[in-house]
Amino acid sequence: MKLDLITDKPDSEGRYYLNILPADVAGLIPEPTLKLITDTLSEHCISAYLYLLMRYIANNEESFIFTLTDIKRHIGICLNTRSNDEVITNILFVL
Numbered sequence: 001m002k003l004d005l006i007t008d009k010p011d012s013e014g015r016y017y018l019n020i021l022p023a024d025v026a027g028l029i030p031e032p033t034l035k036l037i038t039d040t041l042s043e044h045c046i047s048a049y050l051y052l053l054m055r056y057i058a059n060n061e062e063s064f065i066f067t068l069t070d071i072k073r074h075i076g077i078c079l080n081t082r083s084n085d086e087v088i089t090n091i092l093f094v095l
Contacts, residue, residue, distance in 0.1 A: 039090040047075040048091045 007017045051074040
C-alpha cells in the first residue's frame, strides 16, 4: 500500500512536506511502546532466548541465576555501560 507520506517533489525552496494521513490509514505509536518493540523484536531477542534456553538445559532444566551482563556478553552488546540495560530488561519482559 502506497501511503504518500512525503510529497514527491520539493517546492521552489527545495523543501519536502510530510502529508497528514487519515486516522484509519496510519497512527502514531507512543514512544515507550515503540522502544519496547524495537528493543525486543530483533535478533538480540532471539539470541537472548537461545542463551537462556541453553543455560536452562545445561543446568538439568532447573532454575539458575544470570545477570544482564551475561546476556549482554552473549548477544554481543557493550558490557562497559549500563545505558543498554533497558534493552535487556525489555527483552526479558517480552520473553
